[in-house]
Structures are given as C-alpha cells and as structure tokens.
Amino acid sequence: MRALWLTACLAPFALGAAGDINQAQKLYNITDFQGSLKVLLQMPQKDGEAYELIGRNYFMTGDFKRATEFLQKAVDAEPGSSSHALWLGRAYGRRAETSGMLTAAGHASKARRNFEKAVALDPRNLEALNDLFEYYLEAPGFLGGGYDKAFRMAEKIASVDSVEGHWAQAKLAEKRKEYGNAEENLRRAAELAPQQVGRVLDLARFLAGQGRYQESDQSFLRAEKIAPNSPKVMFAKADTYIRHKRNLEEARNLLQRYLNAHLTPDDPPRSEAERLLKQASGS
Numbered sequence: 001m002r003a004l005w006l007t008a009c010l011a012p013f014a015l016g017a018a019g020d021i022n023q024a025q026k027l028y029n030i031t032d033f034q035g036s037l038k039v040l041l042q043m044p045q046k047d048g049e050a051y052e053l054i055g056r057n058y059f060m061t062g063d064f065k066r067a068t069e070f071l072q073k074a075v076d077a078e079p080g081s082s083s084h085a086l087w088l089g090r091a092y093g094r095r096a097e098t099s100g101m102l103t104a105a106g107h108a109s110k111a112r113r114n115f116e117k118a119v120a121l122d123p124r125n126l127e128a129l130n131d132l133f134e135y136y137l138e139a140p141g142f143l144g145g146g147y148d149k150a151f152r153m154a155e156k157i158a159s160v161d162s163v164e165g166h167w168a169q170a171k172l173a174e175k176r177k178e179y180g181n182a183e184e185n186l187r188r189a190a191e192l193a194p195q196q197v198g199r200v201l202d203l204a205r206f207l208a209g210q211g212r213y214q215e216s217d218q219s220f221l222r223a224e225k226i227a228p229n230s231p232k233v234m235f236a237k238a239d240t241y242i243r244h245k246r247n248l249e250e251a252r253n254l255l256q257r258y259l260n261a262h263l264t265p266d267d268p269p270r271s272e273a274e275r276l277l278k279q280a281s282g283s
Helices: 002-029 033-041 048-060 065-078 082-098 101-121 124-138 146-158 161-175 179-192 199-210 213-226 232-242 248-259 270-280
Strands: none
Touching: 002 033, 002 048, 033 048, 048 065, 048 082, 065 082, 082 101, 082 124, 082 179, 101 124, 124 161, 146 161, 161 179, 161 199, 179 199, 199 213, 199 232, 213 232, 232 248, 232 270, 248 270
16 A cells, blocks of 8 residues: 555656656757757756756757766766767767867767767667767777778678668778779668668769769759758758859758758758858858
8 A cells, every 4th residue: 555655646746757858859859959958957857868858959059068967967877878878979079079179089089988888788779880980980090990990880880771881881982082982882872772862962962072063963853852842951952062162042042941941850950051051151
C-alpha cells in the first residue's frame, strides 16, 4: 500500500516532466530554440534527456560554451548515452572553431574524445561515425587526426550504410586530389539512394568545385525535382553560386526564400543564410 501511495503521489510529477520535454522538443523541431529553452530551464528536475536538449538549443543559438556545460551534465547523468557524447563533441568542435589559438587545441581534443566515446558506446551510430570520420580527415596529426584513421573509419561507415560509405570514400579521394575516384563514389551514392536529395547536392557542389558549372546546375535541377521547395536545396544552390561568384541575383532570391521558409534544426541556421545574403549583396 505504501508503494502504491508513493507511486500515486509521484505520477503527476512524472507526467508533468514528460509533457514539458515533449513541448520543448516540439519547439526545438520548429527552430524556436528560445521557447524550448524557456520550457526546459523552468523544469524543477532534469534528467540526461533534458540536459541534452538544453545543450542542443544553446548549440543552435551559437552559445557553444553553455552548450558544452549542459551537454556535460547530460553525459554525467547518463554516461552510457552515445547521443549525449556526440553532441558534447559537436559543441567542443564549434568552440574549437570559434576560439583563439590558446584554447582551440584543447577544445578540439575534447571534441575528438567525445566523438570516439560516442562511437564506442554505439558502433552503429552513423552520425557519430561521420563526425569522427570528418574529424580524423581534417584535423592535423598532433590533434589526433590522420588519413589512415579516416580510412579505417570510412570502412566502418560502409559496413553500417553503403551509401554513406561511398560518401566517405569520395571525401577521402577528394582529400588526395583523386577527383575521378571522388566523382565515381558520389555518383554511386546518388544511384543507390535516388530519393535522398543530399546525395544529389553533394554531387552538384563537387562538380561546381571542378568548374563544371553546367553539370552542377543540372544536378541542382534534379535535386529540385526530388524535393520541390526544399530549404536545403535553396541554401546549397545559393551557397554554391556565391562561392563561385556566379548567378548572384538568383542566389539572393534563393536566400530570401530560405529565410521565409519553415526550417528544421537539420537545416543551416538563418544566421548563416543572412551572412551569405550580405556577402552576395557586397556588404
């Protein structure tokens, strides 16, 4: 009877916490990060899930220091979570990119360790595998990077998802200036996943980087057919045009449409679109 009474007393609090998390997640999903934070920070008791969502909200608003603080709390609360470790690694990675020389190396090393932990906790966590792969590929050796490490990680990615494996092989080939091999893998990824618009965008960006603008534009047209009015396609096309200093008027129009679109956390932040718009306008 005592146990039943205790359960009955605690049930409303548990239901309330679950409702708060659900509401905060819905706000996060529509990129209302401040609204999501308001709900979460008012919760009297927080678990690892709540701490991670707080950290992700701060990450999305560009407050990477607070993001690491709350994501560390998530890891401490639930050390067996691959997701918590992955997001903590991402937050430290952004701190490394945005901090001074004296602190960047330390943040980068923490990013790597957390990516490695995320993969160790869940070897099939594809996002963690991809992030660790990109770290190994881009970071210098003294920060734990290296082509050989990236190659081994690409093999692990391929064992989990063949499409992602071709993307990783393309990145490796491009790093070594083996552009024919890179293109072959990008085209193979697009063939294996014909409805994944990201694969076509990868190819379009690559072709533009090779100066093959007509083929790149054709790939963007294909992407628009796969996902009409997709913010992801708008942003990628505008970004590519601006990088290569062509079709700037169309790029500005695309970015204006992007800023008025309904975005998700998986889309580039509005702040990045605004930066590109200023760049395209010459200001």
